[in-house]
Amino acid sequence: MLIPVRCFTCGALIGDKYEKFVNKVKEGEEPGKVLDGIGVRRYCCRRMILSNINIIDHVLPYYEVRAERQREYESEQY
Ligand SMILES: [Zn+2]
Structure with a gap:
């Protein structure tokens, strides 16, 4: 997803790099x-830096569809 702010192992700041x-x-x-x-x-x-893959653009459409379905579901209730 997004690059973590700190290294998981040693805690060094890597997000800015x-x-x-x-x-x-x-x-x-x-x-x-x-x-x-x-x-x-x-x-x-x-x-941490070499193995990071930005997948946020691939994941976001699923959240948009989920929100759309949630709105449909809420509008069907009475
Ligand atoms: Zn480290």
Whole structure:
């Protein structure tokens, strides 16, 4: 989903570094060197950033349909 604010293992702050990482990798830099450059050296923190997949855009339509069905259900009650 969204990047967690802190590393699950060591608690280091990583949420602020994800956007920098994504932008630099999109520009064509090597992911390992980008992580070194932004100061993410522990492998527990590196896996947090490397393994994150933004699926919020895929999940949101289901919540919209659910809300729509809830409204239909509530309008049928009398
Ligand atoms: Zn960590």
